[in-house]
Amino acid sequence: MIVLIVACSVENEPTVNSDNFNRKTMLTNWADNIIIPAYENYTDEISGLVKAKNDFIESRTIENLESLKSAWLNAYIAWQSVSMFEIGKAEQLSLRDFTNVFPASKEDIEANIASGTYDLSLPSSRDQQGFPALDYLLHGSAESQAMITARFDSEVNMRNYLSEIVDRLSSLSIAVLQDWSAGYRDEFISKDGSTASSSVNKLVNDYMFYYERALRAGKIGIPAGVFSNTPLSDRVEAFYRKDVSKTLFMASLNATIDFFNGQFFDGSDQGASLQSYLNFLNSVTQGTDVSSLINDQFTRTLTQAESLSENFYSEVENNNEKMLETYDELQSNTILLKVDMFQALNIQVDYVDADGD
Amino acid sequence: MTAMIGLILISCSDDENPSPRIDAPDTYTFERNGSSTVAFNGQTNRIMMAEELVDAMLDFSITKERLLEMYRNETASGDDASPFDDAGLNAASQNIKSKVAASTDYFAANTSESSQIKADFEFWISAQVEEVFPNQNTVASPGTPGQLADGSSIRYVNARGLVLNQVVAKSLLGALMADQMLNNYLSADVLDAGNKRQDNDNELLEDGENYTTMEHYWDEGYGYLYGTSLDKKNPNSTIGQDDSFLNDYTGTVNNDNDFTGIADEIFNAFKLGRAAIIARSYDVRDEQAKIIRDRVSKVIAIRAVAYLQQAKVALPDDRNNTTAYGTAFQLLSEGYGFVYSLRFTRMPDSDQPYFTKAEVDSMLSSLLEDGPNGLWDVKNSTLDSISESIAARFDFTVAQAGS
Numbered sequence: 057m058i059v060l061i062v063a064c065s066v067e068n069e070p071t072v073n074s075d076n077f078n079r080k081t082m083l084t085n086w087a088d089n090i091i092i093p094a095y096e097n098y099t100d101e102i103s104g105l106v107k108a109k110n111d112f113i114e115s116r117t118i119e120n121l122e123s124l125k126s127a128w129l130n131a132y133i134a135w136q137s138v139s140m141f142e143i144g145k146a147e148q149l150s151l152r153d154f155t156n157v158f159p160a161s162k163e164d165i166e167a168n169i170a171s172g173t174y175d176l177s178l179p180s181s182r183d184q185q186g187f188p189a190l191d192y193l194l195h196g197s198a199e200s201q202a203m204i205t206a207r208f209d210s211e212v213n214m215r216n217y218l219s220e221i222v223d224r225l226s227s228l229s230i231a232v233l234q235d236w237s238a239g240y241r242d243e244f245i246s247k248d249g250s251t252a253s254s255s256v257n258k259l260v261n262d263y264m265f266y267y268e269r270a271l272r273a274g275k276i277g278i279p280a281g282v283f284s285n286t287p288l289s290d291r292v293e294a295f296y297r298k299d300v301s302k303t304l305f306m307a308s309l310n311a312t313i314d315f316f317n318g319q320f321f322d323g324s325d326q327g328a329s330l331q332s333y334l335n336f337l338n339s340v341t342q343g344t345d346v347s348s349l350i351n352d353q354f355t356r357t358l359t360q361a362e363s364l365s366e367n368f369y370s371e372v373e374n375n376n377e378k379m380l381e382t383y384d385e386l387q388s389n390t391i392l393l394k395v396d397m398f399q400a401l402n403i404q405v406d407y408v409d410a411d412g413d
Numbered sequence: 414m415t416a417m418i419g420l421i422l423i424s425c426s427d428d429e430n431p432s433p434r435i436d437a438p439d440t441y442t443f444e445r446n447g448s449s450t451v452a453f454n455g456q457t458n459r460i461m462m463a464e465e466l467v468d469a470m471l472d473f474s475i476t477k478e479r480l481l482e483m484y485r486n487e488t489a490s491g492d493d494a495s496p497f498d499d500a501g502l503n504a505a506s507q508n509i510k511s512k513v514a515a516s517t518d519y520f521a522a523n524t525s526e527s528s529q530i531k532a533d534f535e536f537w538i539s540a541q542v543e544e545v546f547p548n549q550n551t552v553a554s555p556g557t558p559g560q561l562a563d564g565s566s567i568r569y570v571n572a573r574g575l576v577l578n579q580v581v582a583k584s585l586l587g588a589l590m591a592d593q594m595l596n597n598y599l600s601a602d603v604l605d606a607g608n609k610r611q612d613n614d615n616e617l618l619e620d621g622e623n624y625t626t627m628e629h630y631w632d633e634g635y636g637y638l639y640g641t642s643l644d645k646k647n648p649n650s651t652i653g654q655d656d657s658f659l660n661d662y663t664g665t666v667n668n669d670n671d672f673t674g675i676a677d678e679i680f681n682a683f684k685l686g687r688a689a690i691i692a693r694s695y696d697v698r699d700e701q702a703k704i705i706r707d708r709v710s711k712v713i714a715i716r717a718v719a720y721l722q723q724a725k726v727a728l729p730d731d732r733n734n735t736t737a738y739g740t741a742f743q744l745l746s747e748g749y750g751f752v753y754s755l756r757f758t759r760m761p762d763s764d765q766p767y768f769t770k771a772e773v774d775s776m777l778s779s780l781l782e783d784g785p786n787g788l789w790d791v792k793n794s795t796l797d798s799i800s801e802s803i804a805a806r807f808d809f810t811v812a813q814a815g816s
Contacts, residue, residue: 150736153562178550179562179739252731268565408727408740 066093075402077336078328079248079256085318085327086259089239093321094137094311095233101127101134102229103402109222116209125194129300131225132187136307140266140315143259144244145235149228152270153182159291160188169213176224185221188295193218196296214387250408261406262331264394267312272386275305279372280379289372289380301368302361303342309361313354337400346396357385424578435697437688438680440646441635443628450624451645453636456593458505459512460640462486463585465497467511467657468560470541470578471569473549477542484534485510510534513588516596518764524736526770530588534581541577543747545569554735555786561739568739572608573787576746582748583716586658587757590637591709592793594659595759598634599686614693627690631698635683637664638709652676659709666712671813679708703761710758710767713751714807720748720798722815728793738789745780745788752799753777767806776802 108127112120135155142152154176161183168174168184176185183189193214198204208214236244247255273283274293281287294300314321318329334347360382365371371379379400443450466483481490482496486508495503514520515531543745544558549569551559558571597603603609604627611617613627622629641677642648642655653664653676667676686701724744729737755768755776768776776799784790800811 147737148734157565175550178552179736180550180567258730315490356816364448406726406730408723408744 067208068282072355073327073332074250075337075340077333079250079254080245082318082328082333083245083248083255084331086315087236089320089325089327090315090318091138091141092233092236092241094141094186095229096136097237098131098134098138099226099229099233101131102132102226104227105131106222107217112208113215116205116215118205121194121201121208125297128187128190128194129297129303132294132304132305135187136227137311137321139270139308140263140312142262143255144240144330145232147262151228151229151232153179154228155186155225156188156270156293157182157186158188158191158274158293159295160186160192162192165189165192165217169211170219172189172213172216176220187225188276188293189200189221190218191294191296191397193297195298231361234248249403252404256401257403257406260398260403263312263315263330264398265407267386267393268390270382271305271308271312272390275301275308275368276379276383276386279368280376280383281372282380282383287344287372289369292368292372295369298364298367298369302364304365305364305368306361309354309358313351313358314348316354330401334397334400343400344396346392346400349394350397351390353389357389358384360385435685435688435692435694437685441639441648441680441684441687442646443687443691443801445618445623448623450628451632451635452622452624452629453632453640455507456633456636457591457640458502458507459509460637460658461499461509461511462497462502462505463589464641464657465499465502466538466588467578467582467585470538470581473546475542477539480538480542481535484508484538509585509589512593513585514592514757516592516600516757518596518600518759518773519766534584534588537577537581537584540571544571545577548660549726552736553738555593555789561742563737563739563743566739566743568743570742570746570788573781574738574742574745574789575749575787576743579743579746580750580753582657583747586662586750587713587754590659591713591754592757594634595706595709596636596757598630598637599705601695601699601702604630604698610695613690625690628687628695631683631690634705635687638679638683638767649676649680659712662716663709663712669715669813669816671816672711672715675708675712679705682708706759707761711761711807711809712801713754713758714767715809716753717755718800718803718811718814720744720751720808721800724748724791725793725796728791735789742788745791749777749780752780752803755803768803 098228105127108120108124112124138146139152139156146152164181164184174184175181192203196213199205206217244255245252250257252258277283279288279291292298292301293304313319316329317331318327319325320327331347331351334350335345338345338347360378364378364382365375368379394405415510441451466480469480469483478489479496481810482494486496486502486505487496489493497503510531513534515528520527548558549560551557553559553561553570553574556572556576559569561568561570569578570576609625609627609630613625617625619626619629624632639648639655640647643651644659646662648655652667653661655661663676663679664671667674682701682704686698686705689695689701690698721744722742727741727744729741731737752773756766756770756773758767759765760767779795779799780791781787783792783795797811800815804811804814
């Protein structure tokens, strides 16, 4: 890892960045063809989740629980396409922290349900809400579907908690989409310079952070035991549901690859993005074709990931070498992205690697 | 049967008649009549007490009295206490407080400063309970203690953004472990005081023990770095993993490509110095003490700069985004403690630290005085100027330490 430390300079936004690439076009493509459509899709799925939740709360049947679980999964998959855009309102609200911190703390969730008093806005409550908490409530809060339904039926506190955490996901997601639609999009595109607080520099850093921490470490490395003495099978995403970890991971990986290549969210076309930026720079420097190296490595990663079982929990328990191989493929691109790409784009890493004890 | 091959070193002396060659063993293994002469469980106990104390500062159900008992290993009225979870520590006679700012070289004639330093720790411990604990479920903001997210962790800060458990941990590293090692147990004045040299020459053993006092003192210095090492004879096999204090950060610095080898240099100096004591080569012994002083002081300085520089990166772009300060405050608080510890470093050819208390206090104040709310207001330029001041007195650059 190379951290480029440059002496602090006064933060003026130059109107033209130093390498003549049209950042404004790229930012416009990102905002209009990728980010906003992805948030629209996400908020649609969340509103489906809210409806399914309301139906289940009103009528606690196994059928309604099934529908709710299905709505949860659709929203969770949609989330994977927006999680990396922790900028603007999402950054202010710490959207990812309140949406998808796992493992959830089932002890704290049950304590919240029992006491009826909690403050979901606290950072320390991150592991008691969001998709992982719903995963626990819908799949892990009792021994069987019938018993889960029975718990919800008899425990009003549990219904209230379910309702609150779904409603909170909804209000957070709506706040972020509204901010994009009501002015942040223009602000985002207008900051088309190349200083540390420019949109490109910030979003590329957000992307890298997401790739390293959420995708590489969170979904694969941590459960596989890369950062600990033993594998940690209870740290997989969707631990209680178990059989959708790969689906979520592939959604995230594909979103990561698509963003790199400027693929429209609706898949209809490709626009300016990191790939075209790198190609532009490479046509000037005639150096290594970094974007091809990165895409080749993405392809290898996809192939390796396809070989994983749908159930990451059992994969870690029984077949962890495959998880580690997947990690290794993700790790290869970490270097290409964080070192080669950052250097080519002349962007500095704006976050710290240190664990800070 | 010890393996006494390994290093054969000639002492660094300018004499025309070179000192006798000293065989240092491969590992820190020294015996007399078939039994080990090495013992440092007092140091082991104090490291373990410090670990428990620092961890307990994040136990929101603990009382101030109990935390202070852990620091003192006695009750407020001076009676025996059992504040630790570990029964062995409760039975131990040692305590942290009496060895904080207690080195002979620096504090034998400076009890007033010593008592101020000892009181600093009680102040931070009390503040944690009185200011931070009640705000466990408050989100911190300028002037308000509480919690902040730091990645997947939660940090608890006082009104000025200090993570007090980190301040205590990194300050103890200097005030207890480094001070005792560099300015007491490796001190020629201490090692030679009274009849110790003569007693060592004559192999006069301590009553009921298998070591001379000089041998034992040297081992006690060793114990402040390796007291909880997995393999105390070969501690570099797990350097960095064996405590949260000097061992931890010696390992961290050793893993930095700019400073690889520093762990070996320190260990080899301990080993050779100890062999020199047996061989009665006191010049060689003191040369090794200088090496240890130089390297351990450097570890402290490097980590101070590293944390301040990393904090610069971690501070949010938008300084008004108060929820985003968690990582920066954790790093700044660790840096604060390492700066505090600079007062306990030791220049190798001197009886002085690299920075006096006044200089250290000035750096600490400047961290907290860029605005009315302490670390909330800290400026990058302040972090840079403190980093430059520190690096200037050593042979490393801010860039080397900062990465």
